[in-house]
Amino acid sequence: MPETTGTLGTSGTARDRILETAGRLFYEHGFRAIGIDTIIRESGVAKMSLYNNFANKDDLVAAYLSTANEQFLGWWDQMEASTTDPLTQLQVIMDGIGDVAASPGCRGCSFTSASGEFPESTHVAHAVAIQHKNEVMSRLTRIAQKAKVTDPDALAAGLMLLIDGAWTAAKVYSPEAHHARYLSATARVLIAAAAAPVRPARKAVKRQARQSIAPAEQRSAS
């Protein structure tokens, strides 16, 4: 039994090859930067094979993101199953994400990128991204609740901020990674503080009145 089908077929169905190729190209160059023709050419598949499997380009983008979401959650499940203590589970997950974000090939988070390239929250790709982030947030919250920390929402939110910060570092600084290396250690501080509530610091910093921020500066923020 030779090639499964077609002339250029390497392996798998046309749909699989399209998804694999499109995912790689989208991740490396961005969703808008990669055209249908490029995906066709790189995957060695006919254009009609793409449009027979996906309604349009947006549908292909959404399919890629859904696949990526499933893979990520699968990886998460493995990490979480590696231990039973909730606080350790959180730390293991943060360590794992830190390792990925700081690795040379990492270009950040596909879902955040999708949100940026398709800013309308009704866009199917943006919607998948929101769904993904919601899932991550609720998983963090659930584990924090299991750990019986004082404020599970605050711990989950803090860890979420760190995670997305690490993905941003990976995206901006790729392939150097930079401060994503500090994800693990910083998460450890938050987790420890949540477990053993912070004693009033010697010099507690109080929130003070600040001047309001002009609209123009909202757009220029870091």
Place this chain on the structure above:
Amino acid sequence: MPETTGTLGTSGTARDRILETAGRLFYEHGFRAIGIDTIIRESGVAKMSLYNNFANKDDLVAAYLSTANEQFLGWWDQMEASTTDPLTQLQVIMDGIGDVAASPGCRGCSFTSASGEFPESTHVAHAVAIQHKNEVMSRLTRIAQKAKVTDPDALAAGLMLLIDGAWTAAKVYSPEAHHARYLSATARVLIAAAAAPVRPARKAVKRQARQSIAPAEQRSAS
């Protein structure tokens, strides 16, 4: 003295109107989603006025980012000047960014978006973004050093992760903001821990061996 120039001129030079309009549209819809023709139409300016002031679209994007960078650093200087204690300076800045990120109109960080839409680090827009993040990092580090905390690099990196996490929340969840509201409180934890070094937690979470992450999952990360 009537209109300064032109027929549709609202105020300022053509260059100013182009930069203002382009900035607003880029920020709201993305760099690749907005075309030259749209900028022309919205700013009421002739196409040649754009190409007389900017070499090409990339140059316009870079000019917008440079302006945004200057505005942000100006805002930072104001925040920093509002107090003399370094730890309070850090907290004031984090509070300010948290307020902006959690405000309804905020769509995240222009520089991160630029990195995402122009992934090649040699692209002029990506280069400006890197320069901006470097500047923010070095400012955080400098203040942390002034505060004489044990590990200024770690504190600066931790705060940077939080900041970029907040921008991501704003981008993905706009206009709801969500967990960006936790930026201030989470920063307070990190700052307090850095000021009063963490006592070994009752149940310290140790880093444990983990299975490696398959390349396929690197792309699917949160």
Place this chain on the structure above:
DNA sequence: GCATAGCTAGACAGGTCTGTCTAGCATTTC
């Protein structure tokens, strides 16, 4: 042996994008 399903190859339409060019108007400067 024949129908069906999945695929290929490539032309094509219609739209959009960037960037150039021409012709001419209005204001300022010398």
Place this chain on the structure above:
DNA sequence: GAAATGCTAGACAGACCTGTCTAGCTATGC
């Protein structure tokens, strides 16, 4: 008054992009 400067209006070229269509090939199932 003349030159220079900054701008407008819009046509235009050439590239690229999405999505459709036709024609035909190949393997499988009945």
